[in-house]
Structure formats: C-alpha cells, structure tokens
Amino acid sequence: MNSVRVLLSCAANLGWDLLQFDVKNAFLHGELKEEVYMKIPPGFATHKTEGKVCRLKKALYGLKQSPRAWFDRFSKAMITFGYKQSNADHTMFIKYLNGKITILIVYVDDIVVTGNNQEEMSRLKKHLATEFEIKDLGRLRYFLGIEVARSEKGIFISQRKYVLDLLKETGMLGCKPANTPIEANHGLKENIGELVDIDRYQRLVGRLIYLSHTRPDIAYAVSIASQFMHSPRTTHLDAVFRILRYLKSCPGKGLLFSSNGHLGIEAYTDADWGGSPNDRRSTSGYCVFIGGNLVTWRSKKQGLVARSSAEAEYRVMAQGVCELLWVKKLMQDIHLLQEESLLLHCDNKAAINIAHNPVQHDRTKHIEIDRFFIKEKLDDKSLRISYTDSRSQLADIFTKGLSGRLFHSFVCKMGMKDIHTPS
Numbered sequence: 001m002n003s004v005r006v007l008l009s010c011a012a013n014l015g016w017d018l019l020q021f022d023v024k025n026a027f028l029h030g031e032l033k034e035e036v037y038m039k040i041p042p043g044f045a046t047h048k049t050e051g052k053v054c055r056l057k058k059a060l061y062g063l064k065q066s067p068r069a070w071f072d073r074f075s076k077a078m079i080t081f082g083y084k085q086s087n088a089d090h091t092m093f094i095k096y097l098n099g100k101i102t103i104l105i106v107y108v109d110d111i112v113v114t115g116n117n118q119e120e121m122s123r124l125k126k127h128l129a130t131e132f133e134i135k136d137l138g139r140l141r142y143f144l145g146i147e148v149a150r151s152e153k154g155i156f157i158s159q160r161k162y163v164l165d166l167l168k169e170t171g172m173l174g175c176k177p178a179n180t181p182i183e184a185n186h187g188l189k190e191n192i193g194e195l196v197d198i199d200r201y202q203r204l205v206g207r208l209i210y211l212s213h214t215r216p217d218i219a220y221a222v223s224i225a226s227q228f229m230h231s232p233r234t235t236h237l238d239a240v241f242r243i244l245r246y247l248k249s250c251p252g253k254g255l256l257f258s259s260n261g262h263l264g265i266e267a268y269t270d271a272d273w274g275g276s277p278n279d280r281r282s283t284s285g286y287c288v289f290i291g292g293n294l295v296t297w298r299s300k301k302q303g304l305v306a307r308s309s310a311e312a313e314y315r316v317m318a319q320g321v322c323e324l325l326w327v328k329k330l331m332q333d334i335h336l337l338q339e340e341s342l343l344l345h346c347d348n349k350a351a352i353n354i355a356h357n358p359v360q361h362d363r364t365k366h367i368e369i370d371r372f373f374i375k376e377k378l379d380d381k382s383l384r385i386s387y388t389d390s391r392s393q394l395a396d397i398f399t400k401g402l403s404g405r406l407f408h409s410f411v412c413k414m415g416m417k418d419i420h421t422p423s
Helices: 002-014 066-080 118-131 160-169 198-211 216-226 234-249 309-333 349-356 362-379 394-398 404-413
Strands: 017-023 092-097 100-107 110-115 134-139 146-151 154-158 253-257 265-272 283-290 293-301 342-346 383-387 416-418
Touching: 002 017, 002 100, 002 110, 002 154, 002 253, 002 283, 002 293, 002 309, 017 118, 066 092, 066 100, 066 118, 092 118, 092 309, 100 118, 110 118, 118 134, 160 198, 160 234, 198 216, 198 234, 216 234, 216 283, 216 293, 216 394, 253 293, 265 309, 265 394, 283 309, 283 394, 293 309, 293 394, 309 342, 309 349, 309 362, 309 383, 349 362, 349 383, 362 383, 394 404
Parallel strands: 265 342, 342 383
Antiparallel strands: 017 110, 017 134, 092 100, 100 110, 146 154, 154 253, 253 416, 265 283, 283 293
C-alpha cells in the first residue's frame, strides 16, 4: 500500500491517468515447479483410474505454491514485454521509453496502471489480454476495499463503506461519537480488568489495522490496542470501542492527494520517551511526504528501553532515514526523483546535535551504529535534518494521545478530508 500511495501522489502532481485491470482465475495461470499430486476429482473416477492420482502441471486455488507460481508467471510476461521490475518493490514494473513512462503495480489479481504514455498503456492492455484473461475496469475507482475518487482538486481515497460495515457488524451505528480515537494520557496497562473474548478482540483489531491503510489518524490508537492481543481485558476492549466511536464521527474521512507542483521528499520523526507504563519503552512515530502528500507512516513501540529522550528520538530518526531511503529508491526506479537531498524534520535539538557532532561520546556508544548511519548520510549530502518545533511536528500524532484541538489540527495538516460532509 505504501507503493500505491506513492503512485497516487505522483499521479496527482503530474496529472496522470489511473487505470485498473482484473485477472480472471489468476492462480490457474501459475506453472508449478514442484511435483504436486491430486486425487481424481469427483465424477471423473473410473475403473481405469483406481489407485491412480493426477500430477498437476499448473497451480490450483488452495495450493500454498499458487501465489508464488502465479507471480512468477506474471513477472515473466511483463519482463518479456520490455518492462523492468523495481528493486524497491517487486510488485511494480516500469517501462521508460523516450522520456515517457508507464508503471504497473499488481496485488494478486488486481492491477493498477499509470503513466504519461497513453500508447504504451494501450499496448500493455492488449499484451495482458493475450497472456491472460483480463477484465478492463476502466479508471481506478475501487481497489482492495479502498474507494478512489478524482476531481480537479486531486485524488481522494477512503474506506467509508468498510467503516460503515464495521460499525453495523459491531452494533455501533447508533453510538455516541468520540472526538479523538484515544484518550490523552490513557495509561493502558496489562492485567487490568476482566478477560474478554480473545477471538472477538483480535478480529476487531485486525480489521482496524487494515483500515489504517487510509486512516493515519487512528494509527497510534490501533498500535496501542494491538499490544494486548495475547490477553485482552475489558479496559483494552473499551479502548477499541472508543476507536469505533471516533470512526462514527467521521466514517468518510480519508487522504487527499493534491497537486502541489513538486515531488519533494520529506519526513517527520518523533518519539514519546518512556511512554509505555508496562515496560517504559518509547513509542516511535514517523511519516513521509512526497509532493506535499502523505504516503507512508508508522506508529510502533521501540524494542529497547531508551535511557534518554535524545536516545529515543535518535532511534526513530534512524528508522525515518531508512524509510526515506526506500522512498528515494522507489522514486529513482520510476524516474521521478527530482532532488537527491532528503529532508527530515525533528523536534529534539539534542538528537540533532548528536547527528552533526563527529566526536563519539560515552553516552551514545550503545547507539553508535545508528549514529554512524545517520552521520554517513549527512556527510554525503543525501540527508538534511531540520529542527521543527513541537507545534509543527506532525509525527507527534503517531506517538501519543492528543487533545482534541491539537489532534484535529495535525489531521488537517496531514491532508485528511471528508468529502462526504458539507464544508
């Protein structure tokens, strides 16, 4: 989904068309390399087939080899037609010819094609039709449960129907809406409250995780809820219900990819030092923008306890740089990288000073791999770090529960809109 959002941002900024295709019976096209045998299907057994089995040459639905076999078959067809497979995302295929580009990205049997070469896109459609049985779905409108709408203002993605179905299934359609997805200073702990149905809890959180593909505003709350999957309590279930109550207040909210006239890459990183009351580990949060549009984000508890806020911030800076480098590689593959230098925003001056200071300190020797990694990128001028005050630190929404006013301010700055409500 990160790659899909990158393509949406590029398409919005460059005015590219977005087309969608569907492959019928995709797994049946896969060619098996292993020896796989199957019982005689019901209705085909005769006295000649007694004691015999069928050896499969092609994949069937239900085989664990089917997804890989299908993708190998699809990759060969694309490479034979002159497309290059991206190293940053192997499900993306690119053809760059005479300054014009065509990009295809596939998820199982759903295909999205974009670019500025209309003739090549038509040839690609004909080529796919000769190789597989495909269905032309026209312009991109619905992809993997995500609704896509386009106007002169940009490309809007949301999961409104998904949210309404979730609220209906949980009986929350008539609930009282909440202003934020999680309370500020929530202090959720383990083993507080009575045990609840673990299957129901895991199913709810799993659906919310999928929803967060278009809803970065619930990313932190879902990250917190997912930390108690092994032994959920009533307090944890109440936190999940609060997320649903927040969704009731804005079921149609989603991301708007608008045209900002550039394809610059920048990231925001932040950490909540010792924010977890269970083990005092910090929470990392980062988000990456391309062309002024939010394309990737993450909220996750750090794996180790940080001894200072600067250490916690420095660790998430390293994660943010890794994400920036991946985005840079992806943009290079699709021939749209405009600036070699990447911009990272941080609100911790101590962490910024550590990054720029070549002297090794005793207090940072346990994180010196991260320190040298960031220093290397600064030295070769591929990375710039800028100080941003906390009021402008967008990654703050991924590290802690915020007050309603601050929360909605950050949500708006991230480019989240609700086109289903009057402005």
